[in-house]
Structures are given as structure tokens and as C-alpha cells.
Amino acid sequence: MDMTISVLWDSGALQGLVEARNAELADVGIRGGDGSVSGNSFSFEPSDGCRLNISVSHANLSLAAEPSVISLRTSRGAFSFLLRDVNREYPIFLPQFGAIVTEADDLRSYEQIENAVRLRGGQTTLQRLEGEAEETYENAAANTRNVWCPTWLGLSRDMRIFELGWDRWTHTIRPFFHSQAVRTSPDGPPMQLRYVAGRGVGCGENFTRRLEDGVLPILHGQLIDDDVTYDYTAFAALESSKLTPGNLRGTHYLVADGHAIGHTFTESQEAQYAALLPGEMDRDEEAVLFLRIEAVNTGSAPRYAWFKSVWSDQTPYSFDGAAGFGMLQDGRVFCVSTIDGGPLPKEEIAVLLAPGKTAVLEAFVPHSPISRERAERLAKQDFDRRHSECSDFWKGKLASAATVRLPEKRLEEMTRAGLLHLDLITYGLEPDEPVTPCVGVYCPIGSESAPIVQFMDSIGWNSVARRALRYFLDKQHDDGFMQNYGRYMLETGAVLWSIGEHYRYTRDDQWAAEIAPKLLKSCDYMLRWRERNRKEELRGRGYGMLDGKVADPNDPYHIFMLNGYAYLGLSRTAEMLRSVNPTESERLARAADDLKQDIRDTLFETMARSPVVPLGDGTWCPTAPAWAEADGPVCLLTDAAEGWTPHGTIGIRDSALGPLYLAFQEVVEPDEPAAAWLLNYVTELLHMRNVAFSQPYYSRHPWLNLRLGQVNAFLKAHYNALASLADRETYTFTEHYFFVSNHKTHEEGWFLMQMRWMLYMEQGEDLKLLPGIPRTWMENGKSIELDGMVSYFGPLSLRVESRLDDGYVTASAKVNSDRPPKRIGIRLPHPKGKKASGVEGGRYDAETETIWVEHFGGEAKVRLSF
Numbered sequence: 001m002d003m004t005i006s007v008l009w010d011s012g013a014l015q016g017l018v019e020a021r022n023a024e025l026a027d028v029g030i031r032g033g034d035g036s037v038s039g040n041s042f043s044f045e046p047s048d049g050c051r052l053n054i055s056v057s058h059a060n061l062s063l064a065a066e067p068s069v070i071s072l073r074t075s076r077g078a079f080s081f082l083l084r085d086v087n088r089e090y091p092i093f094l095p096q097f098g099a100i101v102t103e104a105d106d107l108r109s110y111e112q113i114e115n116a117v118r119l120r121g122g123q124t125t126l127q128r129l130e131g132e133a134e135e136t137y138e139n140a141a142a143n144t145r146n147v148w149c150p151t152w153l154g155l156s157r158d159m160r161i162f163e164l165g166w167d168r169w170t171h172t173i174r175p176f177f178h179s180q181a182v183r184t185s186p187d188g189p190p191m192q193l194r195y196v197a198g199r200g201v202g203c204g205e206n207f208t209r210r211l212e213d214g215v216l217p218i219l220h221g222q223l224i225d226d227d228v229t230y231d232y233t234a235f236a237a238l239e240s241s242k243l244t245p246g247n248l249r250g251t252h253y254l255v256a257d258g259h260a261i262g263h264t265f266t267e268s269q270e271a272q273y274a275a276l277l278p279g280e281m282d283r284d285e286e287a288v289l290f291l292r293i294e295a296v297n298t299g300s301a302p303r304y305a306w307f308k309s310v311w312s313d314q315t316p317y318s319f320d321g322a323a324g325f326g327m328l329q330d331g332r333v334f335c336v337s338t339i340d341g342g343p344l345p346k347e348e349i350a351v352l353l354a355p356g357k358t359a360v361l362e363a364f365v366p367h368s369p370i371s372r373e374r375a376e377r378l379a380k381q382d383f384d385r386r387h388s389e390c391s392d393f394w395k396g397k398l399a400s401a402a403t404v405r406l407p408e409k410r411l412e413e414m415t416r417a418g419l420l421h422l423d424l425i426t427y428g429l430e431p432d433e434p435v436t437p438c439v440g441v442y443c444p445i446g447s448e449s450a451p452i453v454q455f456m457d458s459i460g461w462n463s464v465a466r467r468a469l470r471y472f473l474d475k476q477h478d479d480g481f482m483q484n485y486g487r488y489m490l491e492t493g494a495v496l497w498s499i500g501e502h503y504r505y506t507r508d509d510q511w512a513a514e515i516a517p518k519l520l521k522s523c524d525y526m527l528r529w530r531e532r533n534r535k536e537e538l539r540g541r542g543y544g545m546l547d548g549k550v551a552d553p554n555d556p557y558h559i560f561m562l563n564g565y566a567y568l569g570l571s572r573t574a575e576m577l578r579s580v581n582p583t584e585s586e587r588l589a590r591a592a593d594d595l596k597q598d599i600r601d602t603l604f605e606t607m608a609r610s611p612v613v614p615l616g617d618g619t620w621c622p623t624a625p626a627w628a629e630a631d632g633p634v635c636l637l638t639d640a641a642e643g644w645t646p647h648g649t650i651g652i653r654d655s656a657l658g659p660l661y662l663a664f665q666e667v668v669e670p671d672e673p674a675a676a677w678l679l680n681y682v683t684e685l686l687h688m689r690n691v692a693f694s695q696p697y698y699s700r701h702p703w704l705n706l707r708l709g710q711v712n713a714f715l716k717a718h719y720n721a722l723a724s725l726a727d728r729e730t731y732t733f734t735e736h737y738f739f740v741s742n743h744k745t746h747e748e749g750w751f752l753m754q755m756r757w758m759l760y761m762e763q764g765e766d767l768k769l770l771p772g773i774p775r776t777w778m779e780n781g782k783s784i785e786l787d788g789m790v791s792y793f794g795p796l797s798l799r800v801e802s803r804l805d806d807g808y809v810t811a812s813a814k815v816n817s818d819r820p821p822k823r824i825g826i827r828l829p830h831p832k833g834k835k836a837s838g839v840e841g842g843r844y845d846a847e848t849e850t851i852w853v854e855h856f857g858g859e860a861k862v863r864l865s866f
Contacts, residue, residue: 001059005086006031007072008110009050010098015043016074020056021609021631023068023083027055053104059083065640069631071609072099078608079622082638085611092612092620093117096673117618124615125683129690129713134774137410137719143689144724149732151209151219152424152743153236153289155243156397157250157435159259159427160287160367162236163742164219169201170194173289173310175367177281178259178425179441182368184328189314193334193365196308197232197293198225209729214413216394217420218387219730227299228353232292235390239286239366239378243386243393245430253434253471255280256427260436260443261741262485266477288378289365290386297353307361308348310335321345325375332369336379338362343379394420402460402788404759407777411755414722417731418752419459422452422745426468434470440735440744444471444484446491447550447565450498451749457505458756460788460795466511469499473518480518480525489548489556492522493565500572504792507819513580519573523588526566530595533558540605542628544598551657551698553645557627561657563599564665567592571666599667602628603659607674611636615684622677624659633658635686648738649693655686656698663707664700670707679704683713690716694736697721697750706757706772709848711829714772718754726751759784762792767821768850769798769813775829780804793821800828804866808838811851812861820858825850828864838865 004027018028018040028037033050036043044050059068061084068083076097086092091113092101100113108116123131150165150172165172173193175182181190206225212218212235221232241247257263258273265273295305309326311317316329324343326335337344339351339361351359364378398416406412428435437449449468456465472495476482482492496519503512512519526546534544542558549555550562570592577585603624610632612620623633634643635651643650660682662668663675679701686692690713692699702721705714725747726733733751735744758772770784777784784800794817802809811826826842827850835846841862842851853860 001061002026002055002057003059003061003083004053004055004104005070005083006102006104006106007052007054008100008102008113009033009044009052010110011046011048011050012076012098013044013046014050014074014076014098015041016072016076017041018052018054019071019073021069021071021080022066023056023059023070025054026057027053029053029055049109056083065638067638069609069611069638070101073608078604080609080611080632081620082611082636085614090614090618091117092614093618094612094620096622096677120618122615122617124617124619124680125687125690126680126710126713127617129716130710132712132716134712134776135715135719136774136776137408137723140689140719140723141728144720145737147725147727147734147737147739149727149730149734149739150742151217151730151732152421153217153219153234154424155236155238155248155287156393156423157248157427157430158287159251159256160236161425162287162289162365162367164234164289166207170196173291173365175289175365178256178427178438179261180259184315184332184334184369191312191334192314193310194313195291195310195363197230197295197306197361198223198228199306211413211417211730212391214409215398215416215420216391217424218390218394227297227301227303228305229296229298230305231294231296233387234289234291235387236287236289237386237390239288239370239374240381241285243389245393245396248430250429250433250435251427252276252280253428253436253474256436256438257443257471257475257484260438261441262445263443264483264485266475269475286366286368286370286374288367288381290381290383290390291363291365292383293361293363294358295351295353295360296358297355300355302352302354305351305353305359306349307339307344307351307359309337309344309361310363310365311347319347323372323376324379325372327372328369331372333372333375334365334369336364336375338379397423400461402458402790403785404459404789405783405785407779407782407784408774414726414731415752415755418748419455419461421732421743421748422456422752423464425743425745426452426464428467428471432463432467434474435464435467436471437468437745439746439749440741442485442741444468445488445746446472446482446484446494446498447488448485448746449749450494451753452745453498454501455749455752455756457502458753458790460790462502462506462790465502465505469495469502473499473515476518476522480521480523482522487549488551489546490550490559490562490565492526493546493562493567493569496522496569496573497565500568500576503572503576505790509579512576516577516581516584519576520584523570523573523591526570527591530566538628540602540628542602544595545602545628552647553653553657555627555653557629558602559627559657560599560603560624560659561626561661561665563595564662564667567595567599567667568665570595596667599662603662603668603674606630606659607677611638613681613685615680621680621684622674623681624678626653626658633681645694647694648736651686651692652694655682655692656695658682660704661700663704670704675704676708679708687717689720691720691724695747696725697747702754703757706761707763709771711772714758715774718758718772722751756789759786760789760791760796760798762821765822767791767793767796767815767824767856769811769824769826770800771825771827773827773829775831775833778802778804778809778829779831791815793817793819798826800826804831808863808865810861810863812859813853814859815856816858820856822856823852823854824856824860825852826860826862830866834866836864836866839863840865
């Protein structure tokens with residue numbers, strides 16, 4: 001098909017050339033303004049009415065693969081557009097280039113078209129978000145999915161896990177060695193246990209759950225069955241010993257790793273795993289699930305309470321009523337049940353309760369079936385004592401972390417519960433061996449474990465974070481490569497970045513010197529990898545960039561995300577070695593800068609040939625693909641590759657793995673035009689309520705929103721993601737919006753890091769406090785307290801109190817180290833958007849509602865009056 005289009009320019013001088021892809025360029029001509037053409041090159045002198053006509057033949061305007069694309073490379077920058085997108089009703093308006101593309105018979109001027117677009121009064125999605133009222137959890141919850149997740153209970157450091165679920169007709173108990181189901185025999189089915197209280201499934205669903213104190217891995221539930229209320233309590237403890245840090249042995253990290261989905265071993269690691277396995281599986285003491293169900297008659301007449309204690313629906317079993325034992329055919333016991341302190345006489349019972357009276361069923365479930373002798377000892381355990389010990393154990397862990405007190409109870413609880421969720425599946429031998437920062441059912445992954453380790457560092461668990469990093473260092477391949485999950489190729493750079501972040505928190509040069517040989521080995525591995533790709537034919541297509549897949553899609557290309565992590569890894573390693581090995585530090589710093597430049601060169605070339613897309617305000621925006629080989633985002637489906645993946649979205653590669661990562665990875669500055677273009681593009685095309693579709697916590701746009709001061713957009717993303725991906729009762733995160741994997745700590749880790757950024761964020765030599773909090777947190781009588789959080793500048797304390805009924809808000813901040821920031825900014829937004837009328841202790845920026853304390857000496861007190 002033949003087609004002619006017009007490109008209108010504003011009045012400035014311009015030079016450029018025209019390229020056509022999947023079409024033949026037939027003619028380029030000046031149709032207005034003072035300009036000239038030579039072949040496919042053109043130029044304009046400063047003049048009005050600059051108009052360039054472009055004619056092509058054999059154009060593909062269909063929805064099939066390989067559509068026709070026109071590229072213009074000009075002195076103002078380069079851009080491309082799909083020829084089929086050219087439409088006079090919605091012209092391609094690119095004010096960032098001073099260009100408009102329309103049909104050739106559209107004779108309006110640049111100014112006329114611009115005015116027509118502006119008069120529509122449209123807004124980009126980001127503009128709309130920033131103009132809306134601030135998001136709240138309640139509003140987000142009312143407008144998003146309500147996911148339900150099973151609850152994992154365990155001991156911490158120990159891979160013996162109990163999953164408590166509800167399959168809509170019974171409660172379930174599934175014991176796992178992390179993600180591998182317990183089996184009663186090597187070739188037997190997975191062990192699944194069930195239990196029931198109440199009359200069964202009716203027309204109403206009146207069962208609710210909650211963590212103890214809102215945060216501890218002790219599950220409480222309540223079933224209201226008309227006049228009879230059943231209260232559930234469940235937790236994991238040891239078979240006979242008191243659950244204390246001293247009694248907790250843990251599981252060897254390599255054995256735990258071997259029981260996780262996707263783990264990858266070298267030959268030597270496989271041999272070590274096989275040697276360790278028998279001893280780890282044959283333990284003297286079992287983990288035990290302690291379950292209590294208390295039924296109370298709340299009515300005014302006698303009522304029956306019904307119980308069906310724990311039974312197995314996968315393996316043959318019998319019930320010994322004299323002892324209250326559920327037993328396998330070989331005599332091993334899988335459950336000990338009592339009623340009101342004595343053996344449960346039969347598996348199912350009905351108990352008549354007078355008004356106000358109770359019946360208490362207790363069931364003790366060993367992680368793996370035990371002998372009758374051990375079961376008899378287990379039956380003598382005191383539920384209340386074990387419950388108290390378990391509660392004290394987990395409270396002790398919280399006490400060793402920073403204090404976080406927030407005006408919003410749910411977010412405070414999710415922050416504290418989230419830390420314990422991470423800890424629950426961080427396995428290893430106590431007290432100081434390496435630990436596995438697992439990501440849900442999966443093994444540790446250098447990229448997905450990063451927020452887990454970094455939040456532990458942020459909240460004061462530096463020793464646990466270091467043990468988690470040792471996992472990656474100990475599993476490093478002989479050549480320096482790091483790969484722990486499947487065929488993911490991005491772990492090496494991501495791990496070095498997390499190690500560098502740990503160094504920023506601790507400034508431990510002795511540790512840096514100790515691990516320097518391993519760091520250099522990994523850096524040199526990446527540099528050799530890079531060298532293999534320094535081929536001239538890769539100019540603009542990944543020259544000097546690493547190639548390999550970064551996630552589940554099998555895309556072994558020069559992916560920007562992979563290379564951004566490589567840059568971060570090299571850069572942070574150079575920083576770590578600055579004092580302990582200056583020569584290597586300088587070498588790696590140069591190598592990092594060289595890689596950064598090659599990434600940027602390729603990024604801008606891919607942006608030049610990637611089609612622009614429309615925004616809500618009538619303008620169009622440049623895009624970029626996820627990898628250097630592509631000519632545009634996968635979601636535009638302009639080539640033969642499929643966009644849809646089993647992750648449940650057509651845009652997973654562009655939203656979760658796309659080039660927007662480069663802003664977070666310090667390759668592109670947050671305030672560069674390229675960052676704004678990428679942010680606008682993904683926000684407009686690939687987000688709902690500013691949340692990505694599948695595995696939304698893979699997208700780093702909330703960080704960029706916050707860095708750019710887009711607080712409303714940040715809060716929209718933050719609240720809607722947590723409301724739709726975390727169980728609203730127990731705070732457990734799932735991986736996807738459809739249930740695939742449970743207790744997904746990668747997603748929870750990024751939620752926790754977003755909480756950290758909401759509360760404090762470093763920017764160069766500045767420390768920004770409360771950059772992302774909602775206005776409602778500053779309502780009268782509310783307060784914020786942080787004590788012991790860790791920043792790049794050292795331990796941080798902050799106390800904020802709102803006394804707006806008396807006309808003021810106060811804040812005090814302290815950074816307890818010998819390396820305080822040069823200045824701190826404390827953002828104190830008024831609930832109704834008012835600007836301060838009086839300021840004490842600093843300089844007030846009314847636009848950002850922030851008090852800046854210049855020349856910060858380690859402590860500051862400020863006050864705003866309204």
C-alpha cells in the first residue's frame with residue numbers, strides 16, 4: 001500500500017533524516033517553511049509553517065507482524081512511529097521534539113493542531129493521579145481484588161513448615177520441608193490433613209482469621225455458627241523443648257535450599273547436599289503444630305458443638321479412641337487429640353453445651369508421624385505454656401529489630417508481621433551459619449532476595465542480612481558466576497549490589513577485605529561476559545552488554561534489567577574496595593562507567609526506533625523495549641513474538657522487566673527526560689490504579705514516583721498493590737493475582753522496602769524523612785516513631801507529633817554515627833494541604849512541605865506552625 005503523511009515542526013532550526021522499516025521510502029519533500037531535502041535528509045531554517053511530507057510504498061498497515069515504522073533522526077532527538085497510527089483526528093503530537101505527525105491532507109498548522117489537542121483538556125495518567133485526592137487503604141480495598149492466602153507456621157531457621165489452609169469445605173494442614181510435601185513413605189502421596197469444627201458449609205461464611213497481636217506467626221480464627229462460637233489458635237513449636245533461640249538448631253542452608261523449587265547446584269554442592277541430607281532429615285525432635293479450638297455457647301438455650309478432629313485424606317489410617325491418636329497403618333502417630341483435657345474418644349463428637357459453657361479440642365500434629373511412645377509424651381504437653389513460649393520467642397525477635405510506630409495500624413502491623421514472614425523461611429544452622437533468604441516456595445534468587453536482605457539491613461538485622469549474603473558467596477561458582485534459581489542469569493550483579501548495600505549500612509571495611517577475592521572473581525566474570533559482546537555488529541543492539549534471561553520468559557537477550565544490575569554490582573564493589581584495595585576499586589569504577597555508557601548508548605538507540613504511544617493528554621511519548629534486539633515493547637505485538645505469558649498478562653516483559661529499571665539502577669537519572677518518558681509510557685499502558693498487572697512488585701515505578709516527588713502516584717501504587725496482593729486478615733502475600741505460590745516474600749520484601757522509602761530515603765548526601773507519608777498521618781493527636789532504623793548514614797531515630805488543634809507539628813531526628821548526612825529534609829504535610837505560617841529549626845520549602853536542616857550535625861528539632 002502507498003501512503004503519504006505530513007510531519008509538522010515548530011519554528012526552530014532543524015536537521016534530520018527519514019528512515020522506513022517494513023516499507024519503501026518513496027519521497028521526502030518540503031511542503032512548508034524554509035527548508036531543503038537531499039535524498040532522505042532534510043533541514044529547516046528558523047521559520048513558520050515547517051512541513052515535511054513523507055511518501056512510502058509497499059506499506060504494511062495491518063495488525064499483522066512487522067508493520068511499517070517511520071523513524072526521524074533529528075538534531076532535536078530521534079523518534080519513531082507506526083505508520084498505521086497516523087490519524088488526523090488524533091495526530092501524533094510530540095512537544096518534546098517540537099513535532100506533529102498527521103495525514104497529508106490535514107492542512108492545519110502546528111499551532112492549530114496543538115491548540116486543538118490542548119483544548120480537549122486531557123490529562124496523562126500521572127497528571128490525573130497527582131490531581132486526585134490521596135489514596136487510602138480503605139478506598140484501595142473497596143476497588144481491588146480480595147485475595148485469600150493459606151498461612152505458614154514454623155520455627156524460624158528450620159525448613160519444617162506447616163501450611164494452614166481452607167479449601168471451602170474443611171480446614172487443611174499440609175506439612176512441608178519448605179516447598180516439598182512430607183510423605184509418609186518415599187513413594188507415598190503428599191501428606192494432607194483435615195479438621196472441622198461446627199456444622200459445616202452453609203449459606204453464610206462467618207470465619208475470620210488474625211495473627212496474634214496482629215503480627216506474630218500465631219494464627220487465630222473465629223467461626224460464628226449461630227449460637228456457638230469456635231475460637232481457633234494454632235502455632236508451631238518444638239516437640240518437647242522450650243522454643244528459645246538457644247534451643248533452635250535450624251536446618252543446614254544447603255539442605256533447605258535443596259528442598260526449594262528451582263534450586264540449582266554445582267556438582268560439588270550436589271555431593272555436599274547428599275552427604276548432609278540423612279542427618280538433617282533424621283532429627284531427635286519434631287516440629288509440632290499445636291492447635292486448639294474452643295467452642296462456647298453464646299445463646300440462652302443448650303446447643304451442640306461439633307468437632308471432627310484431624311484426619312488424613314491421602315493415606316489409610318485408624319483412630320485410637322482410648323489414646324486420642326490418629327495412626328497410620330504402620331502404627332506411627334500423626335495427631336494427638338484431646339477434649340477438655342482427656343483423650344478424644346472418637347474422631348467425630350457432638351458436645352451439648354449449656355449457655356455460657358465451653359468445650360476445648362486440642363490437636364498436636366508432629367511434622368512427620370512419630371512413634372507411639374513419643375506420642376504419649378507429646379500428649380502431656382501443656383498448650384498454654386507452649387503458646388506463651390512461642391509468643392515470647394517471636395516477640396524477642398521483634399524486640400531485636402527497630403521500633404516502628406505509625407498512625408495507620410494496618411501498615412504498622414504489616415511492617416512488623418512482614419519482618420517475621422521473611423524470617424520464618426530464612427533457613428540455616430544457628431547461631432551464625434549462612435541462611436537462605438528464600439522467596440516463597442522458591443529458593444533464594446539474587447534479584448528476588450534483594451529486598452528481603454536489604455529490609456533486614458534497614459530494620460537493624462545486619463547480622464542476619466550478612467548471613468543471608470553468605471549464602472550467595474558460599475554458593476558462588478568457581479568462575480565467579482552466581483546462579484541459584486533455574487536458568488536466571490542476573491543474579492551475579494544483583495547479589496553484588498545487595499552486598500554493596502550492606503556495606504553502605506555497616507561500613508565494615510574488615511568484612512569487605514575478607515570477601516574481596518570473591519567479589520573480584522564475580523566482577524571479572526561479568527567483565528569477561530561483557531567482553532564477549534563487544535562486537536561491532538552489536539552497535540545499537542547490545543554492544544558491550546551482557547546477554548541472558550532474567551526471569552521466567554525464555555528471552556536470552558541483551559536485557560536492560562540484567563545490565564543495570566551488572567552496573568550496580570560493579571559500581572558498588574568499586575565503592576566497597578575504595579579503602580581496602582584502591583587499585584582494584586579504580587579499575588572496577590572505570591569498568592562500571594564504561595558499561596553504563598554502553599547501556600545508555602543502546603537505550604537511546606532503541607528508544608529512537610521504538611514506536612511512540614499516545615497519552616491521555618493528547619501528546620505521544622517515546623518508549624523502549626526490554627532488550628536491545630527488539631524494535632519496540634513486546635506488548636505492542638509488532639513482531640512474531642507472543643506477548644501473553646502464563647503470568648496472566650500481555651505486558652509482563654515491559655512492565656516487570658523493562659528499561660524503567662535503569663532509573664532505579666542508577667544508569668538513567670530520575671530527572672532525565674528518558675526516565676519521564678518511560679515512566680509515562682508504562683503508567684499509561686501497563687498499569688491499573690498505578691499498579692502493574694502481574695507480579696506488580698517487580699516494577700520499580702513507585703520508587704521513581706517518590707524520587708520525583710509524585711506522592712499521590714506513589715500512594716496509589718502502594719495502597720492498591722498491598723490491598724490486592726496481600727491477605728487482608730493475615731498479611732501473607734501471594735505471587736500473582738491468581739493463586740500460584742504462597743508466602744511470597746519477594747513481593748512482601750518490596751512492600752517493606754516501599755514502607756522504608758515512604759519513611760526515609762537517601763538521595764546523595766541528603767536524608768529525606770517521611771517523603772511519602774499520607775496527609776492523614778499528620779492529623780491532630782497522631783504521631784510517628786522510628787527508633788533503630790538504619791540508613792546509609794547510620795542508625796536513625798525520628799519522633800513526630802501533631803498538635804494541630806494547638807496550631808503546630810513538631811519533629812525531632814537523630815542520626816547516631818560519625819557519618820551523618822550533610823542535610824536532612826523532614827516532610828510534614830498538613831492534612832488539608834495548608835502551608836506553614838511559622839517555622840523553627842530549619843528552612844521551609846512550601847512546595848514540598850519539607851523543612852530542610854542544613855549542615856546537619858547529628859540531631860535536629862523542628863516545629864511548624866499553622
